Amino acid sequence: MNRASAARTVRVATDPPYDVVIGWAVAEESTRDLLGERAAVAVIHQPVVSRIAARIAASITARTKLIEATDGEAAKSLGEAARLWDELAATRITRTDAIVAVGGGSLTDLAGFVASTWLRGIDVVHVPTTLLGMVDAAIGGKTGINTAAGKNLVGTFHQPIGVVCDLDLLSSLSPVRIAEGAAECAKCGFIADPEILRLLDAGPGDNLEELVHRAVRVKARVVGADATEAGPREVLNYGHTLGHAIERAENFRLSHGEAIAIGMVFAAEVSTAARGLDPDVVDRHRELLGRLGLPTCHRADAWPDLLRLMQGDKKTRGSTLRMVLLDEIARPVVDAPTEDLLEAAYRKVSA
Numbered sequence: 247m248n249r250a251s252a253a254r255t256v257r258v259a260t261d262p263p264y265d266v267v268i269g270w271a272v273a274e275e276s277t278r279d280l281l282g283e284r285a286a287v288a289v290i291h292q293p294v295v296s297r298i299a300a301r302i303a304a305s306i307t308a309r310t311k312l313i314e315a316t317d318g319e320a321a322k323s324l325g326e327a328a329r330l331w332d333e334l335a336a337t338r339i340t341r342t343d344a345i346v347a348v349g350g351g352s353l354t355d356l357a358g359f360v361a362s363t364w365l366r367g368i369d370v371v372h373v374p375t376t377l378l379g380m381v382d383a384a385i386g387g388k389t390g391i392n393t394a395a396g397k398n399l400v401g402t403f404h405q406p407i408g409v410v411c412d413l414d415l416l417s418s419l420s421p422v423r424i425a426e427g428a429a430e431c432a433k434c435g436f437i438a439d440p441e442i443l444r445l446l447d448a449g450p451g452d453n454l455e456e457l458v459h460r461a462v463r464v465k466a467r468v469v470g471a472d473a474t475e476a477g478p479r480e481v482l483n484y485g486h487t488l489g490h491a492i493e494r495a496e497n498f499r500l501s502h503g504e505a506i507a508i509g510m511v512f513a514a515e516v517s518t519a520a521r522g523l524d525p526d527v528v529d530r531h532r533e534l535l536g537r538l539g540l541p542t543c544h545r546a547d548a549w550p551d552l553l554r555l556m557q558g559d560k561k562t563r564g565s566t567l568r569m570v571l572l573d574e575i576a577r578p579v580v581d582a583p584t585e586d587l588l589e590a591a592y593r594k595v596s597a
């Protein structure tokens with residue numbers, strides 16, 4: 247890994263705006279700076295990052311309470327949110343106090359949700375500890391929990407007051423988790439910044455700081471232009487139309503990164519047929535995502551189910567299936583391809 251010394255900052259131009267700090271060994275100092283003066287701070291964390299959470303808590307000049315949440319996706323439940331509300335009550339967290347969320351995307355989604363609902367909304371600083379969390383989940387203010395009806399159906403828009411990406415925290419992540427985050431980085435590369443694709447070609451572990459910085463910049467730019475997903479933010483769904491359908495059809499046996507990798511190849515195939523995207527760009531998708539250890543095809547007999555799920559996706563408007571396509575790299579467009587065209591493209595990504 248190449249380690250540069252000074253931390254970098256990316257501004258997210260929401261109202262009010264906030265900063266994403268990216269650097270090495272920045273968790274404690276940057277979190278403390280972002281919090282400013284507080285009487286009390288609750289540090290909610292995943293079990294696996296309890297040591298860094300304790301170090302952050304110890305560095306804050308306020309009354310602090312460490313609260314360990316359930317690990318992984320299971321944390322995103324109403325029961326867990328209710329337990330955290332009880333902990334905040336017992337800790338006497340008031341409107342002018344704050345939450346620090348330390349963990350992967352499921353923790354920041356949960357803690358963000360709890361922060362947005364406690365006393366009708368208190369400040370939260372996110373300290374993402376996975377690559378996916380740094381480049382995606384912790385930025386943009388979408389919070390959520392899961393219900394029996396599905397994932398992320400209950401949630402709020404609640405922007406953090408700051409995000410701290412301490413790259414040292416990624417050293418304990420498994421290659422599978424790195425690939426998960428790299429899939430979202432690749433998405434940012436295809437929709438907005440081709441330099442990201444070149445950095446990924448060299449392997450996500452090299453030039454990690456530059457990679458995270460560039461991917462964060464893409465997400466920040468899109469979110470800054472559309473904080474509540476009213477329109478332009480749709481481009482972040484590149485690869486997600488089929489990806490979400492695969493996740494659901496396979497009952498989440500495939501990870502999100504794996505599912506959107508297949509979804510991106512599919513979207514690129516649709517783009518060649520519907521928008522004249524250069525077929526070399528489709529090859530680029532297969533080569534890059536394959537090298538990252540991500541799948542680029544899916545079983546052929548899944549198509550009827552996948553089409554039905556895509557048509558019911560909450561991100562489609564009315565009955566037409568709208569999806570994000572590419573005219574070329576870094577030129578995304580939203581289009582409504584025909585069913586025949588979609589099926590033909592799926593044949594090209596099916597094994």
Ligand SMILES: NC(=O)c1ccc[n+]([C@@H]2O[C@H](COP(=O)([O-])OP(=O)(O)OC[C@H]3O[C@@H](n4cnc5c(N)ncnc54)[C@H](O)[C@@H]3O)[C@@H](O)[C@H]2O)c1
Nearest residue numbers: 294318319350351352353375376378382383388415418419
């Ligand atoms: N809000 C958004 O805009 C948004 C965007 C994308 C994804 N998400 C959500 O993010 C979640 C996925 O995020 P994720 O992949 O970070 O999952 P996660 O938070 O479930 O973390 C995955 C695993 O990595 C472990 N982990 C965390 N940090 C670690 C570290 N530093 N070293 C070793 N292990 C570590 C965790 O304990 C967990 O078991 C999903 O719930 C998804 O819905 C939200």
